[in-house]
């Protein structure tokens with residue numbers, strides 16, 4: 001996942017690919033020449049994993 005911040009309106013637009021033309025969804029500014037930032041999902045995954053582990057732990061605890 002990639003994101004670009006528009007130089008004209010500061011709107012953040014997201015895309016699954018960094019290939020091809022990139023137009024701001026808000027003001028239609030051409031963002032193709034702007035460097036894309038990668039959107040990192042690892043933090044969310046780690047949080048979900050931790051929650052699952054906590055749930056697991058409580059189940060084990062409930063069973064005694």
Ligand SMILES: [Zn+2]
Pocket residue numbers: 006007008009010011024025026027028029
């Ligand atoms: Zn814009």
